[in-house]
Amino acid sequence: SAVISQKPSRDICQRGTSLTIQCQVDSQVTMMFWYRQQPGQSLTLIATANQGSEATYESGFVIDKFPISRPNLTFSTLTVSNMSPEDSSIYLCSALGTGWVYTFGSGTRLTVV
Amino acid sequence: QQQVKQSPQSLIVQKGGISIINCAYENTAFDYFPWYQQFPGKGPALLIAIRPDVSEKKEGRFTISFNKSAKQFSLHIMDSQPGDSATYFCAASSPNAGNMLTFGGGTRLMVKP
Numbered sequence: 055s056a057v058i059s060q061k062p063s064r065d066i067c068q069r070g071t072s073l074t075i076q077c078q079v080d081s082q083v084t085m086m087f088w089y090r091q092q093p094g095q096s097l098t099l100i101a102t103a104n105q106g107s108e109a110t111y112e113s114g115f116v117i118d119k120f121p122i123s124r125p126n127l128t129f130s131t132l133t134v135s136n137m138s139p140e141d142s143s144i145y146l147c148s149a150l151g152t153g154w155v156y157t158f159g160s161g162t163r164l165t166v167v
Numbered sequence: 168q169q170q171v172k173q174s175p176q177s178l179i180v181q182k183g184g185i186s187i188i189n190c191a192y193e194n195t196a197f198d199y200f201p202w203y204q205q206f207p208g209k210g211p212a213l214l215i216a217i218r219p220d221v222s223e224k225k226e227g228r229f230t231i232s233f234n235k236s237a238k239q240f241s242l243h244i245m246d247s248q249p250g251d252s253a254t255y256f257c258a259a260s261s262p263n264a265g266n267m268l269t270f271g272g273g274t275r276l277m278v279k280p
Contacts, residue, residue, distance in 0.1 A: 085267075087268075096273045097270045146211075154199065155213060157205075157257075158210035160209055160210045160218070161208075
């Protein structure tokens, strides 16, 4: 299955600033996704990152707050914009690769102060 | 997102015992049902997965039982070990819903030595 490198692994940011999280896959994948996970909670889908077009956002998530890029079949970024303490969470990248296997990165633990 | 309900939220099992986690879903279009294991500070890792054309799948100590008519599936961990202590998530996906994974709420398993 695909291997995902996600960075940064953690960051502490000031409110009002933005953070861009990078997700690199070691092989071309069909689909890429971004999830949010509060500590001790389940995963909530933010959006599907579409190659060469605008991401598809789930209810409650908007492009202005979480802009996503996917310039090719192996790379995607998620930006958390104008951060507030409520954005403190773990953000996870996922990819759907060969054999219909969904792989996850190790996550980015974000703390907004 | 379509709902997947998972129970119990937490589970304590003695070493050597059987751990059983249950999930129920609503969307009959779901056609892929994976189980993920997550350790603290790590992303979810695929444990085992099943499609609705089979009622059971076994890989080592891990077995998925699937009941299509009841819209339920479960994970059985035989001979549970302290190293199995982690959070387990069931999930489901459908090609009619963008192929994204919808996760259950998670089960925190503790295996006592």
